[in-house]
Amino acid sequence: MGKASRRQRGSDRTPKAARPAPAPFEARPFAGLPGETDWVAMREILPAATAVVRVRPEHVPDGAPSEVTVATVLPMAWPALHRTDGTVLIGTQSGNASGDASRDLAAQLLAGLAAERGTPVTSTPQVTADSPRLQDVLTEDTTFEVTVHEGFDFWVEGQELEGEAQESLERANSSVVPTVAMTSLPSAYWVRIGDRAHVRLVLPEDEDVATDALARLHAAGDDGLGEGTRLLGAFRTGGLLVPVWDLDPELEAGDHESELAAFGERYRAALAADAPLTPEERRARSGLLSRQVTLR
Numbered sequence: 001m002g003k004a005s006r007r008q009r010g011s012d013r014t015p016k017a018a019r020p021a022p023a024p025f026e027a028r029p030f031a032g033l034p035g036e037t038d039w040v041a042m043r044e045i046l047p048a049a050t051a052v053v054r055v056r057p058e059h060v061p062d063g064a065p066s067e068v069t070v071a072t073v074l075p076m077a078w079p080a081l082h083r084t085d086g087t088v089l090i091g092t093q094s095g096n097a098s099g100d101a102s103r104d105l106a107a108q109l110l111a112g113l114a115a116e117r118g119t120p121v122t123s124t125p126q127v128t129a130d131s132p133r134l135q136d137v138l139t140e141d142t143t144f145e146v147t148v149h150e151g152f153d154f155w156v157e158g159q160e161l162e163g164e165a166q167e168s169l170e171r172a173n174s175s176v177v178p179t180v181a182m183t184s185l186p187s188a189y190w191v192r193i194g195d196r197a198h199v200r201l202v203l204p205e206d207e208d209v210a211t212d213a214l215a216r217l218h219a220a221g222d223d224g225l226g227e228g229t230r231l232l233g234a235f236r237t238g239g240l241l242v243p244v245w246d247l248d249p250e251l252e253a254g255d256h257e258s259e260l261a262a263f264g265e266r267y268r269a270a271l272a273a274d275a276p277l278t279p280e281e282r283r284a285r286s287g288l289l290s291r292q293v294t295l296r
Contacts, residue, residue, distance in 0.1 A: 020128035025099035028206075028239030032135050033102075035144030037187035037202035040238040043092040043101060044295050045200050046072050046189065047176045048149040050089075054139040055113070059132075064088065064113040070105075070144075075155055075168070080112030080121035085157075088112040095124055101238070102133040109137060148181050148189070180253035184261035190253035197247040198232070199225060199256060202240055205271065210241035211292075213270035215277060215285035222266050226259035233291030241292075 030039035051070045069089045079095035082088050090108040111121045151173035182188035187202035203210040217223040223231045228248040235242040
């Protein structure tokens with residue numbers, strides 16, 4: 001290839017300075033949003049759930065709704081869906097993974113609003129450092145109240161399905177892990193997996209701060225939820241910690257409410273402790289870290 005050809009090929013390339021910068025990594029992508037812990041729960045640990053958010057007027061196209069339903073999963077793992085009735089849904093467990101879940105979900109939300117009625121959004125453009133975040137797109141007074149569902153019937157809102165569509169919904173419903181939202185602490189969920197039962201709790205503090213507090217409780221023997229329970233370990237996700245307890249499978253979610261509330265009091269006291277970790281607490285912390293699973 002001659003020099004002229006090489007110069008011509010080089011002239012067709014986009015200058016590096018003109019390329020959009022990739023979205024920066026955000027360790028706590030939902031920080032600053034109401035319900036940060038439940039945003040994390042929706043993205044990582046809940047099987048079938050929804051919540052409704054409000055969108056700032058400047059981001060709502062003509063004829064689109066100002067409210068959007070945030071869901072865990074949509075049919076075919078679509079990032080978003082604009083129903084024929086005008087309702088817009090986005091799926092928190094599908095779509096791009098740029099390193100900033102807030103930008104990814106904002107892109108899905110905006111694509112869903114812009115889509116024609118009756119149209120799913122099957123893919124969204126890769127976000128960049130200039131892409132808006134949920135914190136930019138949602139109204140300041142928006143709330144995030146999660147509704148846990150027994151299955152995915154919210155996909156169709158009572159519409160009659162036939163044939164393969166009905167079979168697909170039935171398969172999805174059969175895979176749902178029974179889940180109950182606890183009431184004594186925010187973002188706490190009881191789940192039954194096979195013949196075992198667990199509580200998963202999304203803690204609102206930074207994951208390292210939460211680990212220190214759990215280490216203090218573990219060293220003191222105060223990290224359980226009553227007789228016959230034990231702290232199995234924790235997930236690390238969205239910059240937060242999600243401890244998981246193994247429970248008596250003969251009991252139901254409501255049987256653990258009082259013990260969960262008591263744990264909350266002990267946890268807050270452990271957070272307030274400012275003394276350095278003792279040798280026993282440091283060993284407990286090391287043990288907790290060895291049992292943590294990172295979800296990114």
